[in-house]
Amino acid sequence: MQIDARIRHEVLAINPAEKTLRVCDLNAGVEFMERYDQLLIATGARPIRPDIDGIDSVNVHDVNTLANGTLLRQTIDSIRPQHAVIVGAGYIGIEVAEALHLRGIKTTLVQRGPRPMSMLDDELGDDLAKILVESGLDLRLNERLEGFVTHNGKVTEVLTESSRIKTDLVVLGLGVLPESRIADACGIELGPKGSIAVDQHQQTSYADIWAAGDCAQSMHLVSGKPVHVAMGTVANKQGRVAGMNIAGTEARFPGVVGTAITKYLQTEISKTGLGEDEISALALESVSVTVEGSTLPRYYPGSSPMKVRLHAEKGTARFLGAQIIGGQGSAKRIDTAATALHAGFDLDQMLYLDLAYAPPFSGVWEPLVVAARLALKKI
Amino acid sequence: MQIDARIRHEVLAINPAEKTLRVCDLNAGVEFMERYDQLLIATGARPIRPDIDGIDSVNVHDVNTLANGTLLRQTIDSIRPQHAVIVGAGYIGIEVAEALHLRGIKTTLVQRGPRPMSMLDDELGDDLAKILVESGLDLRLNERLEGFVTHNGKVTEVLTESSRIKTDLVVLGLGVLPESRIADACGIELGPKGSIAVDQHQQTSYADIWAAGDCAQSMHLVSGKPVHVAMGTVANKQGRVAGMNIAGTEARFPGVVGTAITKYLQTEISKTGLGEDEISALALESVSVTVEGSTLPRYYPGSSPMKVRLHAEKGTARFLGAQIIGGQGSAKRIDTAATALHAGFDLDQMLYLDLAYAPPFSGVWEPLVVAARLALKKI
Numbered sequence: 001m002q003i004d005a006r007i008r009h010e011v012l013a014i015n016p017a018e019k020t021l022r023v024c025d026l027n028a029g030v031e032f033m034e035r036y037d038q039l040l041i042a043t044g045a046r047p048i049r050p051d052i053d054g055i056d057s058v059n060v061h062d063v064n065t066l067a068n069g070t071l072l073r074q075t076i077d078s079i080r081p082q083h084a085v086i087v088g089a090g091y092i093g094i095e096v097a098e099a100l101h102l103r104g105i106k107t108t109l110v111q112r113g114p115r116p117m118s119m120l121d122d123e124l125g126d127d128l129a130k131i132l133v134e135s136g137l138d139l140r141l142n143e144r145l146e147g148f149v150t151h152n153g154k155v156t157e158v159l160t161e162s163s164r165i166k167t168d169l170v171v172l173g174l175g176v177l178p179e180s181r182i183a184d185a186c187g188i189e190l191g192p193k194g195s196i197a198v199d200q201h202q203q204t205s206y207a208d209i210w211a212a213g214d215c216a217q218s219m220h221l222v223s224g225k226p227v228h229v230a231m232g233t234v235a236n237k238q239g240r241v242a243g244m245n246i247a248g249t250e251a252r253f254p255g256v257v258g259t260a261i262t263k264y265l266q267t268e269i270s271k272t273g274l275g276e277d278e279i280s281a282l283a284l285e286s287v288s289v290t291v292e293g294s295t296l297p298r299y300y301p302g303s304s305p306m307k308v309r310l311h312a313e314k315g316t317a318r319f320l321g322a323q324i325i326g327g328q329g330s331a332k333r334i335d336t337a338a339t340a341l342h343a344g345f346d347l348d349q350m351l352y353l354d355l356a357y358a359p360p361f362s363g364v365w366e367p368l369v370v371a372a373r374l375a376l377k378k379i
Numbered sequence: 380m381q382i383d384a385r386i387r388h389e390v391l392a393i394n395p396a397e398k399t400l401r402v403c404d405l406n407a408g409v410e411f412m413e414r415y416d417q418l419l420i421a422t423g424a425r426p427i428r429p430d431i432d433g434i435d436s437v438n439v440h441d442v443n444t445l446a447n448g449t450l451l452r453q454t455i456d457s458i459r460p461q462h463a464v465i466v467g468a469g470y471i472g473i474e475v476a477e478a479l480h481l482r483g484i485k486t487t488l489v490q491r492g493p494r495p496m497s498m499l500d501d502e503l504g505d506d507l508a509k510i511l512v513e514s515g516l517d518l519r520l521n522e523r524l525e526g527f528v529t530h531n532g533k534v535t536e537v538l539t540e541s542s543r544i545k546t547d548l549v550v551l552g553l554g555v556l557p558e559s560r561i562a563d564a565c566g567i568e569l570g571p572k573g574s575i576a577v578d579q580h581q582q583t584s585y586a587d588i589w590a591a592g593d594c595a596q597s598m599h600l601v602s603g604k605p606v607h608v609a610m611g612t613v614a615n616k617q618g619r620v621a622g623m624n625i626a627g628t629e630a631r632f633p634g635v636v637g638t639a640i641t642k643y644l645q646t647e648i649s650k651t652g653l654g655e656d657e658i659s660a661l662a663l664e665s666v667s668v669t670v671e672g673s674t675l676p677r678y679y680p681g682s683s684p685m686k687v688r689l690h691a692e693k694g695t696a697r698f699l700g701a702q703i704i705g706g707q708g709s710a711k712r713i714d715t716a717a718t719a720l721h722a723g724f725d726l727d728q729m730l731y732l733d734l735a736y737a738p739p740f741s742g743v744w745e746p747l748v749v750a751a752r753l754a755l756k757k758i
Contacts, residue, residue, distance in 0.1 A: 232743050233733070234733070236743055236744070254728075254731050255731075257733045258733070261737045261740050270735050329708070329711075331735065331740065332708075332740050332741065333711070334735050335734045335735055338715075338733050338735065339719055340722075341733075342732055343718070343722030349721070351616075352616055352633050353714075353717065353718055354600075354635045354721070355612070355638060356651070356711055356717065357610070357612045358642070361640050361642075361647075361710065
């Protein structure tokens with residue numbers, strides 16, 4: 001196999017009928033046509049940047065590539081900001097807030113919604129808000145970015161409906177959108193949030209065009225509906241499946257269960273499956289329980305509080321999703337719940353999982369299993 | 380419901396035909412008959428104590444009850460041993476070795492077999508042996524306890540075929556046997572290692588007699604054969620199931636997948652499913668792989684080495700079991716493998732598990748999933 005890696009070439013258009021690409025050689029500044037037998041679209045995602053004057057100022061940063069991250073660090077090292085504003089309290093916003101906190105930079109986190117991390121259930125979102133505030137973070141909920149005041153090409157104030165926040169540095173954490181414009185332009189079907197619609201083989205609506213990674217949709221195995229999940233793990237798996245199919249070995253990517261994890265200082269947070277908003281949107285009847293347990297038996301040194309929230313379908317007792325917030329060693333346990341979702345387990349099956357127990361690792365009953373037991377009583 | 384809790388009463392015999400018990404009141408020293416409608420046998424397990432002169436010396440300790448543990452600690456605090464001998468390198472032996480090491484007591488660990496923790500595959504057992512020795516433990520493999528030299532009611536030397544080991548303290552960690560003698564005496568069917576045979580309801584071969592906990596067998600969900608597993612988690616679940624059935628609500632205990640976990644200083648060890656010896660004994664054709672990964676991405680602070688060994692069935696690719704040895708944060712990940720065993724997953728299903736990824740928690744590909752991918756190539 002010979003790979004023709006054309007660095008600094010941009011594909012301008014796809015012609016599925018003729019199986020050709022219009023390509024621009026960015027070095028030479030010339031365009032040419034390229035034929036393909038099979039085409040993989042792996043264009044990734046682009047950060048959401050609202051169309052606001054001043055957003056292109058030198059001290060407004062995205063953090064969606066390694067280069068972005070390096071640049072942000074260099075900026076911090078050189079301008080030594082006293083104060084920073086992060087816009088958006090999702091994964092990226094929270095992780096940047098942690099990094100700035102650890103560098104001693106006074107930070108304001110502006111979030112449009114009523115809680116940080118809108119993918120969390122209200123109760124856990126409120127817990128997280130409290131933890132953020134207690135760490136000294138200036139958390140502004142229900143505030144929307146409205147504009148920037150700039151001076152000499154730099155943002156000096158961030159404006160929301162209700163406040164003006166003086167700042168040396170702005171970091172955007174508003175999420176990403178699938179980069180599917182070139183696919184859309186040639187008539188490839190799109191899915192949720194404009195992601196490229198694919199089947200289990202990662203095949204698009206054209207038989208010879210495939211898509212994988214942050215530009216493509218995934219099937220959500222719990223809801224049974226397509227979703228857009230921009231995660232490295234998913235991208236990796238989709239890429240493998242697309243590559244195998246293109247190379248002639250059949251492979252299928254079954255889909256995702258929506259697992260995600262992050263941390264803020266000593267607090268770990270994770271989710272898998274459906275949360276209360278997604279359950280409502282699907283009009284599923286469900287029961288929900290919250291369990292306040294601990295990572296280790298409470299008598300054991302190093303035990304931390306650990307809250308688990310669990311949802312199950314009313315009547316069938318089908319497990320729908322779980323969320324964890326807690327101390328060190330809590331959040332990664334979401335993998336057990338994710339695996340149970342892949343298996344389509346009901347609460348009774350979760351009850352008897354033979355999970356590892358010894359006091360340095362956990363209590364006799366995992367909080368997830370306790371939650372399943374309590375939820376079963378409400379089914 | 381009224382509970383008649385008769386402390387210091389011993390059941391001497393069961394008469395299933397008449398549904399009566401012969402009971403001794405240990406306070407009054409008198410015997411009497413007691414009727415039952417439903418009988419639960421929850422007699423637990425007893426430590427294996429070889430019939431060797433000197434085994435009842437005051438400085439020879441078991442550690443299978445809380446009282447035993449307290450007594451051992453009191454002994455250590457009062458006699459301040461310079462040297463201890465632990466007989467048996469299973470879970471208990473390893474955990475006691477850690478505790479004695481942390482107290483600065485020079486310790487010899489005597490193991491009959493060629494490796495510590497015989498439930499581990501040879502490769503991981505060898506790794507553990509190395510770690511034990513490097514910590515300063517005097518590990519004697521392939522040595523069998525033959526006798527004790529005693530002086531004034533205390534063991535002063537432990538004798539094996541090949542050595543005499545001077546000591547101030549002896550701890551036995553030779554495992555347990557199900558306490559099923561009273562069940563056996565009245566004709567209840569026994570299962571593996573003399574455990575009480577039960578069905579999924581925890582019902583014995585007599586319809587009105589139930590058994591749960593360390594005295595009873597469990598079904599191994601991977602081998603499909605009964606096993607004796609003396610674990611608190613299993614005992615808890617069996618007790619719940621027996622209680623529900625006795626009280627008139629049907630419940631079934633599906634069985635175990637043989638999950639176990641322990642640690643020695645910084646090293647964590649866990650297992651689920653079948654190991655290579657169990658696979659051989661079942662004459663299953665299998666493929667096995669070992670992956671040397673890390674708990675976190677190698678660039679992330681606090682990352683530790685983590686070795687995963689995985690077995691799958693040749694041909695069907697059915698996942699059969701996994702073992703982990705590694706640093707902090709490694710062993711509890713066995714729960715994902717345990718859940719996959721409950722689900723009866725094959726390697727292809729494990730490949731696409733949507734497990735939680737962020738650099739503070741794991742690499743993009745979990746070592747377990749990498750192992751599944753490598754094993755799939757050998758199927």
